[in-house]
Amino acid sequence: LELHYSKQEILEAYLNEIHLGQAGDRAIHGFGLASEFYFRQPLAELELHQVALLVALAKGATYYNPRRHPERALERRNLVLAQLAEEGVIDAERARVAAQQPLDVTEAPGGINQYPDYMDLVRRSLQADYNATDLTATGLRIFTYFDPQAQRQVEVAIADTLRRIEAERRLTPGQIQAAAVVVGVGTGEVLALAGSRSGQVVGFNRALDARRTIGSTAKSAVYLAALEQPERYTLGTLVDDAPFSIVSGGKPWSPENFDHTSHGPVPIYVALSRSYNQATARLGLQVGVDRVADVVRRLGYEGPLLKVPALLLGGISMTPFELAGMYHTIAADGFHTDLRAIASVSGADREILSRYPFAVEQRFAAEPMHLLHYALRQVMTEGTGANAYRQLPAGLVVAGKTGTSNDQRDSWFAGFSGNYLVVVWLGRDDNSPMPLSGASGALRVWSAIMAGLDNRPLPDAHPEGVTYAWYDPGTGAGSGEGCANARLLPYISGSEPEGRGCLGGVPGQVLDRVRGWLGID
Numbered sequence: 001l002e003l004h005y006s007k008q009e010i011l012e013a014y015l016n017e018i019h020l021g022q023a024g025d026r027a028i029h030g031f032g033l034a035s036e037f038y039f040r041q042p043l044a045e046l047e048l049h050q051v052a053l054l055v056a057l058a059k060g061a062t063y064y065n066p067r068r069h070p071e072r073a074l075e076r077r078n079l080v081l082a083q084l085a086e087e088g089v090i091d092a093e094r095a096r097v098a099a100q101q102p103l104d105v106t107e108a109p110g111g112i113n114q115y116p117d118y119m120d121l122v123r124r125s126l127q128a129d130y131n132a133t134d135l136t137a138t139g140l141r142i143f144t145y146f147d148p149q150a151q152r153q154v155e156v157a158i159a160d161t162l163r164r165i166e167a168e169r170r171l172t173p174g175q176i177q178a179a180a181v182v183v184g185v186g187t188g189e190v191l192a193l194a195g196s197r198s199g200q201v202v203g204f205n206r207a208l209d210a211r212r213t214i215g216s217t218a219k220s221a222v223y224l225a226a227l228e229q230p231e232r233y234t235l236g237t238l239v240d241d242a243p244f245s246i247v248s249g250g251k252p253w254s255p256e257n258f259d260h261t262s263h264g265p266v267p268i269y270v271a272l273s274r275s276y277n278q279a280t281a282r283l284g285l286q287v288g289v290d291r292v293a294d295v296v297r298r299l300g301y302e303g304p305l306l307k308v309p310a311l312l313l314g315g316i317s318m319t320p321f322e323l324a325g326m327y328h329t330i331a332a333d334g335f336h337t338d339l340r341a342i343a344s345v346s347g348a349d350r351e352i353l354s355r356y357p358f359a360v361e362q363r364f365a366a367e368p369m370h371l372l373h374y375a376l377r378q379v380m381t382e383g384t385g386a387n388a389y390r391q392l393p394a395g396l397v398v399a400g401k402t403g404t405s406n407d408q409r410d411s412w413f414a415g416f417s418g419n420y421l422v423v424v425w426l427g428r429d430d431n432s433p434m435p436l437s438g439a440s441g442a443l444r445v446w447s448a449i450m451a452g453l454d455n456r457p458l459p460d461a462h463p464e465g466v467t468y469a470w471y472d473p474g475t476g477a478g479s480g481e482g483c484a485n486a487r488l489l490p491y492i493s494g495s496e497p498e499g500r501g502c503l504g505g506v507p508g509q510v511l512d513r514v515r516g517w518l519g520i521d
Contacts, residue, residue, distance in 0.1 A: 015030065015031050016029070016030040016031070016032070017029055017030060018030065018031075018058055019061055020033075020034035020037075020054060020057045020058065020061045021034055021037055021038070021057065021061050021065070022061070022062070023037065028061075031043055031054055034054050034057070035050075035054065036148045036149070036152070038050075038053070038054070038066065038105045038106065039104060039105065039106060040106050040152055041152070042149050042152070047098075047101075047104075048081075048090065048094065048098045049077065049081070049098040049099070049101040049104070050104055052077045052078075052080045052081050052084070052098065053066060053073060053077045053080075053103060053104075053105075055080045056073060056076040056077045056079070056080045057073075059076060064076050066103045066105045067105060067107075070103055073103060074103060077099075077103070078099045081095040081098050081099050082095060082099075115146070115148075115151055116195075116203075116205075117193050117194055117195035117196070117205050117207060117208075118144075118146055118151065118190075118192065118193045118341070120195070120205045120208065121190065121193055121205075121207075121208060121321075121341045122142065122144055122146075122341050122342060124208070125340075125341050125342050125356075126142070126342065126345070129345075129354055130345075140345065140346075140347060140348070141345065141346045141347070141348075141350070142342060142345050143342070143343045143344045143345070143346070144341050144342055144343065145184070145189035145190060145191055145340065145341060145342075145343060146191065146192070146341070147182075147191040147192055150182050150191045150192040150453060151182075151191075151192040151193075151194075153192070153449055153452035153453060154180050154182060154192045154193075154194045154449055155194060155198075156448075156452075157180075157445055157448035157449040157451075157452065158178045158180060158194060158197050158445055159197060159198070160448065161444050161445045161448050162176055162178060162197055162426075162445070165436070165441065165444065169435055171434075171435075174197075175428055176197070176426055176427070176428060176434060176436075176441075177196060177197055177206060177426070177427060177428065177429055178194065178196065178197045178206070178424070178425065178426050178445065179194060179195050179196070179206035179207040179210060179320040179424070179425045180192070180193070180194045180207065180320065180422065180423065180424045180425070180445065180446075180449065181193050181207055181320050181321055181324040181339075181422070181423045182420060182421070182422050182449070182453075183324055183328050183339060183420070183421040183422075183423075184419065184420065184421075185328070185331045185332060185416055185417070185418065185419050185420060185421050186331075186332050186335075186419075187337070187340075187358065188328055188332075188337040188338060188339045188340050188358070189339075189340055189341075190339050190340065190341045191420075193207050193208075193321075193341075194207060195207040195208065195209075195210075204429075206319075206320065206425070207319065207320045207321050208319055208321050209319060210319055210320070210425070210427075211303075211317040211318060211319055212317055212318070212319075212405070212409075212410045212425060212427055212431075213314060213315065213316070213317050213405035213406070213409070213410055214314045214316060214317070214318050214323055214403050214405070214410070214412060215313075215314040215402075215403035215404045215405040215410060215412055215438065216275045216277075216280075216313065216314055216401065216402055216403045216404060216412075216438065217314060217323060217327075217401050217402070217403035217412050217413075217414050217438075218296070218311065218312070218313065218314035218315075218316060218403070219272060219275065219280050219312075219313070219314070219401065220272075220327075220330060220372060220376065220401055221292055221295045221296045221299060221326075222280055222283060222284040222287065222292050222295075222312050223268060223271075223272050223280075223283070223372060223375060224295050224299075224330075224364070224368060224369070224372050225284075225287045225288075225291045225292045225294075225295045226268065226283055226286075226287050227268075227368040227371045227372060227492075228295075228364070228365070228368045229287070230367075230368075230491070230492035230494070230495035231495065233268060233283075233287075234268070234371075234489070234491050234492070234495050234496075234497075235267065235268050235269040235371055235374060235375060235489050235490065235491070236267050236268070236269070236471045236473070236476055236489055236491075236497060237267065237268050237476070238265040238266065238267060238268075238476045239265070239266065239267075239268060239271055239279045239282055239283045240264065240265050240278075240279065240282060241257070241262055241263040241264060241265070241266050241271060241276045241278045241279035241282075242262050242264065242278060242282075243256070243262060243278060244278070244281075244282065246285070246309065248308055248309045248310070249308065253309050253310070255277045255278050255280075255281040255313060256277060256278070257276055257277050257278055258275065258277065258404065258437070262278060263276060263279075265476075266279055267471075267473050267476065268283070268375070269374065269375040269378055269489070270378075270473070271283070272375045272376070272378075272379070272383075272401075273375060273376075273378035273379045273382060273383030273384070274382075274383050274384065275379075275383065275384050275401075275402060277313055280312060280313060281309065281312050281313060284309070284311075284312030285309065285312070289307050289308065289309060289311060289312065290307055292311060292312060293305055293307045293311060296311075296316070296326070298329075298336070298363045298364065299325075299326040299327075299329045299330065299336070299363070300322075300325040300326050300328070300329050300336050300338075301318065301322055301325070301326050302322075303317075303318065303322060304316075304317075314403060314405065320423050320424075320425045321339065323412070323414055323423050323425075324339060324414070324421065324423040325338070325339050327401075327414040327416065327421055327423060328421050329363060329364070330369070330372065330373075330376075330416075331399075331416035331421045333364075333366055333369050333370075333373075334362060334363055334364030334365065334366060334368075334369040335360050335361065335362050335363070336360065336361050336362075336363045337358060337359060337360045337361070338359070340356055340358075342356045343355075343356060344356065365465075366463040366465070366466075367463050367465040367466050367492045367493075368492065370462050370463055370466050370490060371466070371490055371491075371492070373399055373458070374489070374490050376399035376400060376401060376415075377397065377398070377399045377458065379399065379400055379401055379402070380398050380399060380400060380415070384401075384402040384438065384439045384443075385400050385401070385402055385413070385415065385439065385443055387439060387443060387444075387447075388400075388415070388443060388446070388447040388450075390447070391444075391447040391448060391450075391451045392447055392450060392451055395457065396417065396455055396457050397417075397418075397457035397458040397460075398415055398416065398417045398450070398455070398457070398458065399415060399416060399458060400413060400414055400415020400416065400446070401413070401414055401415070402437065402438030402439050402442070402443060403438045403442075404437040404438045404439075407433040408433050408434055408435060408436055408437060409427060409428070409431055409432070409433050409434070410425065410426070410427045411425070411426040411427065411434070411436045411437060411438050411440070411441030411442040412424070412425055412426075412438050412442050413438050413439075413442035413443045413445075413446040415446055415450070416458075417450065417453075417455040417456060417457060417458060418455070418456035418457055418458050418459060419454075419455060419456045420450065420453050420455055422446055422449050422450060422453075424442040424443075424445045424446045424449070425442060426441045426442050426445065462490060465492060465493050466490050466491065466492060466493065467490070467491050467492075467493045467496050468488050468489065468490050468491070469488070469489060469491055469496035469497060470483065470486045470487070470488055470489075471486065471487050471488070471489045471497060472485060472486060472487075473485060473487055476497075477497055477498075477499055478496070478497035478498055478499035479499075479501070479502065480501045480502055482502070483501070483502035484502065486502075
């Protein structure tokens with residue numbers, strides 16, 4: 001081996017393959033998996049006494065099993081600590097303090113019920129191809145996309161954030177429930193899923209079964225429907241955020257903003273980033289409810305859908321898993337794929353019985369989707385999602401949308417980086433109001449989850465059919481670099497505003513002519 005590999009490479013292979021435990025008929029190989037198995041923590045987060053226990057198990061995982069033989073395991077762990085001190089890897093005082101710590105191992109995993117919510121998704125996914133007898137057959141091997149570190153991050157973020165929220169707002173502990181879904185962007189692979197605030201309890205799986213009003217997360221469909229018509233709408237198109245009323249279903253429908261304040265004519269990207277209801281409803285009615293409903297379908301939602309004005313502001317109920325499917329199409333630049341938990345199934349002889357292939361369909365052009373991404377990024381920098389950066393690195397470019405249903409019965413956030421999409425829902429099982437909006441509730445959980453994932457920022461590249469041009473938000477006209485309040489916006493090529501310069505929208509050709517008369521370059 002040393003002829004072909006360095007000692008470091010040999011040691012790394014050994015650490016990844018050594019047998020360190022047994023969970024039923026599943027062997028635990030490698031320090032990374034053993035860290036999750038014994039401590040439910042990533043290896044990088046372990047303390048010295050915990051790492052020493054894993055090293056101790058290398059001598060014999062069965063004989064020194066810390067759950068069955070804690071005295072043996074403790075004695076062996078402390079021997080490892082003493083040897084580390086003797087070799088000078090740690091000092092004697094650190095070894096002494098670490099030796100006084102308990103083993104800290106968690107309770108033995110409960111097999112398939114260790115992650116009951118994710119396993120529920122796997123079971124449901126298999127039911128189309130296998131009956132109950134098949135699923136309990138000896139030797140059936142199911143390969144999933146499950147990421148235990150992402151799952152732990154979800155569970156810890158939900159539990160810790162809800163405890164803080166309840167303490168801050170003096171709410172009765174335990175009444176607010178939660179659900180979350182983590183998906184790999186572009187692949188549709190479901191990496192983690194929680195159907196309650198306690199991911200270890202078997203019960204009602206809210207991620208898959210709780211149909212709740214999605215609130216303002218639906219607005220992305222309204223703006224995407226508009227941006228698919230560049231001859232009518234751009235990100236800079238002004239839409240009036242003012243009161244109005246229409247009759248819908250024989251009753252008056254009069255949208256109001258969350259803060260009960262109107263803001264007058266605002267650019268489309270501002271209306272979305274700040275989640276203005278009046279502007280969104282007005283725009284949606286101009287675009288047409290039928291067109292918006294079509295966008296919702298193309299994004300991937302297949303459930304009940306009423307084509308009524310309330311749809312424009314989120315008057316539709318979905319499960320968190322369904323909303324994750326919709327927002328994955330957005331995160332994947334308009335390419336739709338069904339969300340998948342299973343990669344393949346093999347029999348006892350390891351022969352592949354079923355594969356669950358990746359199938360993708362482009363449902364939206366790249367150009368309007370890029371414009372929507374721009375607006376959803378503004379949600380995070382200057383809109384309702386800006387507080388996420390209290391927990392996220394300032395340089396991490398992400399996009400997303402808050403959602404709050406009527407009377408604050410549901411708190412939502414759907415957001416994504418370059419490689420992760422996370423959807424979070426908070427609410428009460430009895431559907432009673434709670435004092436949490438999407439920004440003050442679900443966004444905080446979402447931020448805590450994302451802060452523990454290895455995120456890539458959203459890319460800066462744009463499609464060939466998109467042109468960036470300077471824009472004056474005050475007038476809706478073209479502007480120029482360096483002009484007061486000028487902003488660089490993406491446009492579908494050919495729809496960018498006419499005019500350049502700093503004179504409140506005076507066309508650039510006029511300015512060029514004046515410069516020529518005056519002899520100014």
